[in-house]
Each structure stands twice: as C-alpha cells, then as structure tokens.
Amino acid sequence: MSEIRRPERRLWRPFVDLVLCWIGLLALLGLTVTLSYQPLASFNFPVAMTIATIKAGLVAAIFMELRHRSGIIRAFAAAGFFWLAILLWLGLMDFLTRV
Amino acid sequence: MSDSQDIAEHLATSAQRDEVLELGMWTFLSTEVLLFGGLILSYFVYRHADPQAFLAAGRETRIVIGTVNTALLLTSSFCVAAALQAAEQGARRATRTLLGIAILLGLGFLGLKGVEYLGEYREHLVPGVNFARTGQDAHGIELFFIFYFIATLLHGVHVVAGIGVLAVFAAMATATTARSRYIAGLRTAALYWHFVDLVWIFLFALIYLPGRSS
C-alpha cells in the first residue's frame, strides 16, 4: 500500500455488469426514440415514460449501487420520488377535475 | 487502522464516516427530486391544458442533439461508476482516466446544449428574448419552451457543478494518500453525477419525444 507511484501491470477492466448496464441503457435509448416515431396515438407518452422509468431504475440499481444497499438507503432513495408523486397527484387533481 | 487521521474528530470510525457521507448525499438527492418536481408538475399541468401545442412544441426540439446528449451522459455515468470500481480496487490511473473521459463527455454535453440553444435563438423560440410564433398553438408552445429553458438551464447548472466535483476527484486520483476517505468521497460524488444523468433521462422523454409520430 505504500508505493504511491507503482505502475499498473495490466489494463484495468470494469465489471461485466456495469458494461451490460451501459449497453442496455443505450439500447433502451434507441428503442424509445424509435418507438416515439411509431403512430401509437395516446400510447406514445406512456411508453416513453415507462422506458424512462426503466432506464432510471437501471441507473439507480447498478450505477448508484442501490441493489447492494440496505433498506434505509433504499427508503431514502424512494422518499424523494414518493413525495414527488404526492405533489403530482394532489397538484394535478385540481386541474383534472375542473368543470 | 491506516487511515485514522482521515476521520473528523466528531466521528468514531471510518465506517461511520462513509455511512454519514452516503446517507447525506441520498438526503440531498431527495431534495433535488423535489426541486425538479415543481417543474415537472408545471409541465403536466400545461400539457394537460393544451396537449396539441405540446406535441407541436416537441417537434420543434432537436431530437438528434437530444439523443446524442443522452448517450453522452449515459456513457459518462458509466465511466464514473467504473472509476469508482477502479478506485476500490486500487487502480489509480484507471480511475483518473475514466473520470477524465466522464468530464470530457460532460463538457461535450454542455457544448451540444449550447449549439441547441443557439439554433433555438435563431428560430425565435426563446420566450422573453425573441419568441415569435403565431397561430392557435403559439401560447402553448411558449409555455413549453419556458419549461424547456428553465429545466435545461437548471439541469445544466447541475452538470457544471458535477464536472467541477469530478475534476477535483480526477486531480486527486493518483496523488491522494487517504485512500479510504478518497473512495468514500468519490462514491458520494458519483451518486450526484448519476442523479444528474437520471434527471436528464426524464427530461429527454418530456422534451424531445412528444409529437414525433404525428
């Protein structure tokens, strides 16, 4: 641990799950752009949001290492989105039910 | 412990320090979710009020730049995640290189964003500066672009801050002697960078994808 400038013998490689996650994210990006051009009428928007949520889930689980984390950290990660859901639910309720 | 000098006087162990840092960052990120949340609510309210105009406005955005930028940020996020793994395994140069690539990708994102803003300026799509659209969708398009500029500028500020933080860690990657503290710090910084990526994933779906099929 003491030699600070020790040269690295071989090229360091990332774990395969990181690489797979990265490729998966780019594939989902391609998929969502392709699907957005298909005439799915009112389904375009839900499809786009679903894919975005899957992408965000991948980033959170693998890049942000949430899959290795305990309940408390997961709860903290979920809290922001839970409260966002409250904001959207009760905020939109007014606008959706106006007559 | 080799790194007992790296622990602040109010903390007991390096494990406690790492947990405190990580929990602090997650708490901060929950704040950030709600910061963008106010904008997201505004978007949905106005999209509900004038859906046709929002589709028309979505078509005005530059999907090529948007898609490339998304790929840049996703890749940059991957590099930061890999840099953290490299640091944990003691591969200092790989850490520095990966963080360097991540920073360059982030700068590339900002550069393309600038090109995009310039194009929108030329097409008179900047509300408050030179917005000029007529027709029945004009007001809805203006509302869309107010959201667009405020949300992307706010996100851009986060990208700039993230690049700054990553630059500090890139500079320290090979020099630091406080390894465990460096790794804990880098993990926290990485969380922030991934979050900036995560916000963009949703902004991309809200801004660039509407109206493409019609």
Next chain:
Amino acid sequence: MTGKNYLTDDYRLGSWFTTTDHKRIAILYFATLIFFFFIGGVAATLIRIELATPGPDVVSADTYNRLFTMHGIIMVWFFLIPSIPNTLGNFIVPLMIGARDLAFPRLNLASWYLFVLGGSVTLFAIFMGGIDTGWTLYTPFSTLYSNSYVSVAVTGIFIAGFSSILTGLNFIVTIHKLRAPGLTWYRLPLFIWSLYATSVILVLATPVLAITLVLLTAERLFGVGIFDPRIGGDPLLFQHLFWFYSHPAVYIMILPGMGVVNELIACYARKKIFGYKFVAWASLAIAAAGFLVWGHHMFVSGQSLTASLVFSFMSFIVAVPSAIKVFNWTATLHKGKIRFDAPMLYALAFIGLFTIGGLTGLFLACLAFDVYATDTYFVVAHFHYIMVGGMVTAYFGGLHYWWPKITGRMYPEYWARAAAILIFFGFNLTFFPQFVLGAEGMPRRYHVYAPEFQIWNVLSSGGASVLAIAYLLPMFYLAYSLFFGARAPANPWGATGLEWQTSSPPPRLNFDRQPVVDGDPYDYAHAPEPQHV
C-alpha cells in the same frame, strides 16, 4: 470548574465566525434571530398602532401593505422556521443523542452564513422600499402588477431556503448515524423525534418553494409568464406550488415546539410521557399528512370542488395525531408531581393555546365555514395561536429550560415566572379579540376598518403592547443572569436525558467520555432530585 468549556475554549472573536462547533453555531443563530425577531416585532407594533383607530392615522395604505408583508416574511422565514431547530435544536440534538457534533459541522456553519446572506438580501429589499404582495407572494399580483422589490426579497428567501434544507439534512443524518451506543429509536427523547419529523419537511418541501421562487423571478425579470394567464398560464399553479411548501412549513413552525413541550412536561411532572410511541409516531404522521392538505388554503381560489373536498377531508385527518399529542400531554400531567417552574408555565400555556389554535383550524378546514372566514381576522387569530401562542411560547419555554446548560448560569426564577404569565395574558388579549373580529367579518390586510370594530381592535392593540413588554423582559433578566446569575450545576432540574449528564456549559466535544444508554427515556422514577440553587 474543571477545564475549559465551549465558551472559554477560544476567546478570539474570529474563532466564533470560523467555528464548526454546533453549540457556538447555535449561539450565532440565537443572536441573528433576536435581531430578526426585533425587526418583525417593530413591523407588528406599527400595524397594531395603525389599527387602534378605524381611520388612516399613522401610515398610508401602501405603507401598511409593506408593513404586514415585511412582518410576515421576516417572522416566518427569518424567525419561526429557524427558531427552535437552528438554535435549541442545533445546541441540544448532539448532546441529547450523545454525539460530539452534528454529522456535517462545516455544512452547519455554511448554513448559518447562507441564512445571514439571505436575511441581508431580504433586509436590503425592505430598506430599499419594501415589498407589498403579502408574504404569500401570490401571482399575478407579484409578477405583473407589484412595483415593489419582489425579486430582491424573493432572492433572499431563496437563499435562506437552502440554509433550511442543509440544516434538515444535517439533523436527519445525525439522528440516524451518530446516536450513542444503546440509544435505540424508542429510547430517543421525543424532542429528537419531532426534530426528525421537522427535518423531513425541511428537506422535502423547501426545494419546491425554491423552484417556485425561481419561476416567479424569471417571470418578473424576463417577462416570460409561466403563471401568466395572457399566454394560457395559470396563477393557481403558483398557489399549488407555494402551499405544497408553505403548508408543511406550518408544521415546521409547530413540531419543534411540541418536541420542547414533551421535555418540559415530563421533567416538571416528574413522569414518563404517557404513550411515548404514539407521541413519537404522531410527529411523523403530522409531517407526512401535512403534505396532503395544502389545498385548504385555496378553497375560494377557484380550484375544483373535487380538490376542495379532498383537501378538506385530509385536513381533518391531520387533527388526529395533533390531538393524540394533546391528550397524551394531559394524561402525563395526571397524578404527576407538578412543579410550576417558569418552563412549565410556558409548556402549560402552549397546550392551551395550541388547542385553541388547532380547534379553530378545524373550523377553517370545513368548507362551508372557510368560505365565510377566508381572509378575515379569524384566520389571522387562528394561525397566530399556533405560531405565536404555540411555537414562540415553546421557544421561550425551551430557552429557559436549557439556559443553564447553554450559558452555565441560572436565570432569576421569580422574573421568569412573571414574564411567562405576562406573555400568556398579553397574547390572549392581543389575539382572542381577533377571533371575534373575524367572526364579525373584518377582513385582514386593510389599514382602515368600520367603526363598530374599534373596541376589539383597541383591546388587541392594548394586548400587543403588554405582549411587547413581556417579550422584552426575558432579554433583560437573561442578560443579567449571564453576568450575575448563580453558576449552574450539570443537572439543575433533575432531568433525564444525556444533555444533563455533561457539565454546564459542556466542553467543546460535549462529553469527556462517550455516554452509553441502557434504559428508556423519561425515567423520572430514578432521576435525581431537582437542585434549588
């Protein structure tokens, strides 16, 4: 006196402005908040002087608008929200949980600097000419019509908001990660539970205010109207975003007070808090449910009837955990060995005033009554009973209770009791007549009123002058005690809680050795007797 304490650790003035010691930062907040309380109080005084007579005698309508706006902004954002959390909380939380400091000491100092910066910017706006929108900053008035210093004031509030967020973050992480060995969640003093709940609100609500203020400022500065009806924007969206923050913020302004009262009731009734777990979870229930009720501020705004009905129903639900707390405090008093020391007088006043404030809140949660009472003095009286009768009373109670710990000196008990009684009397004389005025239909935010309202307004203004004197009294005798008070022992009240196990004032790192906890909180059956100094 053995060794140095946090006050004598370093005598240089500069050491105060670079300190990362949570106790010293708490003192910095104390000093700052006294200043803002004074400014907000001056505005309140001028308001009550103007309202002593029906006509426009002292100030013009325009000046009056600026006065009540300044009173609201200063008192809400620069006094009430930081009051207990940033002063007593900052000082006591690490001591109570047996930690050496908050989790992020430098962030703690940074949040004080942000607070001072935000406060300075807001004061600058006020001295430039002020702001006339009311503290709620409603659009489109604040964006299209107001010619006052809205953008500057809003910038100040925005900056102070980040101070709140960072404080909340610091408390959350500290309470999770820095508890002493053996100090499980159900062994925590209830003050900690209530500050945890407060921090949740600070962290999750304040950012929505921040982005709302950004949108407001963008609309003012660049003329891009996200709330502008001329391009299809909706001013009510502003109200939704604003109250998503500002209603939970009301609970920021009461939960810490409830936390203080728990400590006081247990100590001066010499009993365990009745139903500890219910009180603990009631704090979190209030914090969570507080996010679901914001639309009750908008019953007459034009929001949909469905939304009004849902928000009205939710508002009644919040009353349940609040009532649990009140009932459990009174149950704690039952068969207690009650001592009427000054902090206990404040605690008892809190229970009564909070109950009145809370029950009148239920009137207002009721759609039919609210339509009648909106924007009348009934609303003004209601929230002053919560914020002043509740929070400020608890703040004074906590300040007296922990004064020996903070300063190492005992305050004069006789004067403290006199001030507590005078505050209670002055407060009720000021604000109870406003319930009557509101019920009779006097609208708020006008500098003139119909002559038949005068008798109640005179009573209210008279009460306000009593209240002003009563609030000034502690400043004198507490300042006196700093120099001439008797030295405080470690635990003058015979209280439980780790903060009483270290010396008064505590050493810089709080404890000479790490305390360990092996029992339940509020174990007054085995607590030492109070020492009469």
